[in-house]
Amino acid sequence: MDEQPGLSDEYRKASPWPVFVAFGLAIFEVGIVWPLFPVAVGGLLLFVGSIVGILRESGYVANPWNGLVTASVLCLVVGAVITLTTTGSVHLRGLAVLVGGVVVLAAGVFGSLFESTHA
Amino acid sequence: MVEAGQIALTVVMGVLLVAVATFLSRYEDWRSYSPLASGGSGYVGEGSGQAHHSEKPAGIVRWLTTVDHKDIGILYGAFGLFAFAWGGIAVLLMRAELATATSQIIGANFYNALMTTHGITMLFLFGTPILAAFGNYFVPLLIGADDMAFPRINAIAFWLLPPAAVLIWAGFPLATLTGGDISAAETSWTMYTPLSVEQMNPGVDLMLLGLHLSGVSATMGAINFIATIFSERGESVDWANLDIFSWTMLTQSGIILFSFPLLGSALVMLLLDRNLGTTFFAVDGGGALLWQHLFWFFGHPEVYILVLPPMGLVSLILPRFSGRKLFGFKFVVYSTLAIGVLSFGVWAHHMFSTGIDPRIRASFMAVSLAIAVPSAVKTFNWITTMWNGRIRLVAPMLFCIGFVQNFIIGGVTGVFLASVPVDLVLHDTYYVVGHFHFIVMGAIAMAGFAGIYYWFPLYTGRMYQKTLAKWHFWLSMIGSNATFIAMLILGYGGMPRRYATYLPEFANMHLIATAGAFIMGFGQLIFVWNIVTSWLEGPKVQSGDPWDLEDVGMKTKEWAWFERKRDTAITVTDGGEEVATDGGEADSADADRDET
Ligand code: HEM
């Protein structure tokens, strides 16, 4: 008897992350284009957080906090370049990415400290 | 005022993020099971007759978190049909307006907005997703794979679509909410510059963003199909016996991979022109025609993205009810590949009347005429397959035959349009509208219906109501031919496309077109009724081979899978021994499990 025909044994059949990866990207894009600062920052957090989450879930990164820190570096660099080289509304957009990067960094650092004190 | 808005938005975003974080932490808690150790227990749910697997969470959470290709296929299908309804209602409003020559029901601007949303919705939110629905559900079953190559990416690709739809449609509710500060885009689906740059309405930006997301989704899906078909085939499936539907999905995915990213970049350029003052498409920059080149370099492949998998569905289903193998299988595959390549070399046939160099025009005319050859190969092969066959006129077969008929009219009118002198007369008339509707509605949608009916027993375990299905077919067929033939005639008469009003001399044909559209619309109501009621309480199928394909020696892998699944389900309930609980079961989330 084939216990689960057509189903894979290797994958979990559920993951909470894809929805949030998708919605995070959408929210971030709207925030950047329109420019709506809080929406851009929130979308970025949701997107980056879910990406790190899904990578951890599927075993591509071992430690989610390090993942967050790595991602924050990317955001900080991109955000800083845009913020420093532009003015006006583009400057604001860069700032949103930069601020998002700072929050991600803080989350990553805080998370690993928290974990190490509880381990 | 502005500050208050910013603060409010910040609070909303904060609450959203906290809610997500809470949900995730809970989810991680009750999901702490090991899928392998759970023994893969399954039992038959009361309502659906389908086996449920205990690794899947229950209720709505199951659908939000699934990465199973079959669930995702169902999600794509439900989404696609919902979009089909939206686009259909939009067009019925337009056709109602067009019943009379003057503007009676809706204004010209609202007409333009409806026309834009109709085109975009049907192509990007109905057409592409409904094909992904079939692909997701059936490609892994047909090729003997466990799942798609990247199940999570698969889920991300799907979940990009609902936000894309919200953005594309948002202009309509926002127009009411903001008193017209933001309104629905009126760019038409081609978004030609300079019009699309000059419409200052922020609703256009939302639509472009939505389109961009849908493009990302399609690209991710395509990568997944390519990887799946290349690397996940079962042991018994090699290139020589790969089924025709998977071949068309593979070719389609290849075309998507080369064309959708280009659309994405062009959309970003348009967004930059609109919001940041770049000059990609300005007269003193790249020029307005640059948009047309970029758009149609994507746009023509897009029409083959839409038509190839339906051709695959017909090539798969039609032989099963003709009692004969597909005639010239190899040539159908070769013609699919040929179309895939040629489709990138014809885009300028949409630009014959823009004043481009006549030598360029001539070469694009030649390639456009050439692409008709592989299309004709397929058509002849379908006809020869039916020739002298034992034809069974069940609903899926009727829709396949309808596909062939409409594809012939759509294809032949396309060949006329590909000829420069003819196109210079007919361009931007209703003839073009008739041409592509014969294909997109007359052929593609028909093939979709054929697939929905053909596999209905497989994904529901039940049978649809046959009489209603035949009503659906005949109303769709008569309606589409009335509407689109009237459009071809209008085009010969010189009726230009994209107008809410017209000269009195066109009144009769427009009235016929409107009548046909409402006949079609009525047919779709029957379709929805049939699907919903049959899914809930249709008669359960009695065997794993409801079409008796075994008799003609044409049972394919997905039906074998279905048979296995039925056997499994019966064993499990009869013995009752496998209905074990695992770690995750003792949770309130299980309360509504039986209803799923
Ligand atoms: C047999 C091969 C085909 C040929 C030679 C052909 C040729 C053409 C030509 C020359 C035009 C431009 C007409 C004009 O605007 O002046 C056109 C328009 C169009 N065709 Fe086809 N076609 C073919 C098949 C298809 C297929 C398979 C589809 C859809 C799946 C399709 C969808 C369209 C659409 C959507 C337009 C209108 C685009 C617009 O202006 O909005 N065609 N076709």
Ligand SMILES: [Cu+2]
């Ligand atoms: Cu074309």
